[in-house]
Every structure is written in structure tokens, then in C-alpha cells.
Amino acid sequence: MKFTKMHGAGNDYVYIDCFTESLPEPPETLARVLSHHRFGIGSDGLILVEPSERADARMRIFNADGSHAEMCGNGIRCVARFIYDQARNTHPSRIQIESDIGVHQLEIETSDNERLLRVSADMGAPVFDPRKIPADFGASGPIVNHPIVFADTKLLVTVLSIGNPHCVVFVPEASDRLVKQLGPTIENAPRFPNRTNVEFVEILSRQRLRQRTWERGSGETLACGTGASAACVAGVLTKRCKRHVSVELLGGTLDVTWSEENNRVRLTGDAVEVFRGDWPVA
Secondary structure, three states, X not given: OEXXXXXXXXXXXXXXXXXXXXXXXXXXXXXXXXXXXXXXXXXOEEEEEEOOOOOOEEEEEEEOOOOEEOOOHHHHHHHHHHHHHOOOOOOOOEEEEEEOOEEEEEEXXXXXXXXXXXXXXXXXXXXXXXXXXXXXXXXXXXXXXXXEEEOOEEEEEEEEEOOOEEEEEEOOOOOHHHHXXXXXXXXXXXXXXXXXXXXXXEEEEOOEEEEEEEEOOOEEEOOOHHHHHHHHHHHHHOOOOOOEEEEEEOOEEEEEEEOOOOOOEEEEEOOEEEEEEEOOOO
């Protein structure tokens, strides 16, 4: 089975071209096998690139633990890169990718010699209704700067969905203790029926954030595109940052804009092919 390993800002996935390849086992199982850093290829998860009747391609995302994810900001940029490299796009610089939450418009940025530089993705509008995130904080309205205690630590959290659930925590320093101890505690808290992604965010300036992410189903990753989007939105809601920010992550920098005109979030960053290979099928 042929595969391609790609990353956006270090957030790496194994991509299977389901236009031409058949899966040897259920994707939930395959994701756990391929993502293993000792006995597999090693990645944050598995993304299937499938035919779509509504777009240039459809993506399905599975975390490293085999659980399903609704959306991935770094992953969708890499799918656009994959389709672009395969010349399957119907427009030279715009690509449409279908995810579980709808069809996304992506734009390819190239140099003068047509070398791909960055990909910009429409992430849609943020969702604040706790029932749709889902999150149970005993309120029907937006959860913004909400005081809460996790593992005897008092926090102010902002909770929203960018196609998948996020709990954003602004901190003076995103330390290992916060990320590796509180990250899994918050991810699996009963308040989040479907679990949640967790962002620990430092404010460097009104236009620059630094973020570490504990991803639902994968643990800490080098980057999270939906998480960077959520951090920008949460920063605007709490008056900590402007609507256009650069988000520094362990694996690189992503640019995020939350439009005041149409309420949609746009995420821009790299999309890099690491290598291709053949996975043995018994």
C-alpha cells in the first residue's frame, strides 16, 4: 500500500491516496499501526484522501489512537498540496477539500517558478454554542474566560469549536507541567463528552502568540492548525490580541486571521512532503 508522509508546521500525518489504493484493514486500526513511532511509520495520525462529489477531494482524519477527528487545519493544507502535486485540482491556484464539517476553499501560494510556498485554508466560522462543541459548563451561552479548577489548578478557559472542540488557556508560560499533566486531564474531563483539544497560549504581543497543544487522541504535537485558529479567536474575545496574528508553535509559525466581515477564520502555513513509501500488506 503506497503512502505519503507530510507535515504542516511539524504536525505530521500519513496520507493514503484512496483514489488508487485500497485499505488492508479498518482505518481506525490502520491509524494506530502506522502512527506508532517504534513499529510503524510514526505520525500524529492517518488522513485518507478520497474522491468527492462536491470538491476536488475529501479528507477523513484518524488520530494516533485510532479515534476519528472532524477537522485538521494542518492536515487539510497538506491534502491541498497533495492534490496540487497530483494535478487533480480543477483550478490552477484554488482547491476545494471536503471534510466532515463541509467544503473548504484553499489557495495555493507559489513562487515565480511555480514552487509551492504556502497554503491558505478557509477554516469556517467558530462555534460557541456549548451544545454544539460539545461542552458542559452549566451555561447555554459562550464559555469565555470561564474560571474552572482542573487537578487543583485554577484556570480561566475559553471553549469553542473550529470543526472540533478546543479549550484555550492563556498562561504566562506554557510549561511542560501544564502541557503534559493538565493537558490529558482537561482532554478527558467529563465536561467534554467527546474529549477536547487543549491549547496553552502565551501572549507575546497583540499580533504574536506562542502555543503548545495537547491534541485529543494524539498527545502533544508540534503544531495544531485548528488550535492556532481557536487561540486567535479566544484572544480576540478576551481582548488579548488582534484579529490577525502569527502563532509560534514548536514546529513552525502559522498565520491566522479571524475576519470581522464574514466571521470566518483563515489559516496560512506550509505544507511539506517528507517522503513516500510502500507499507507491506500481508
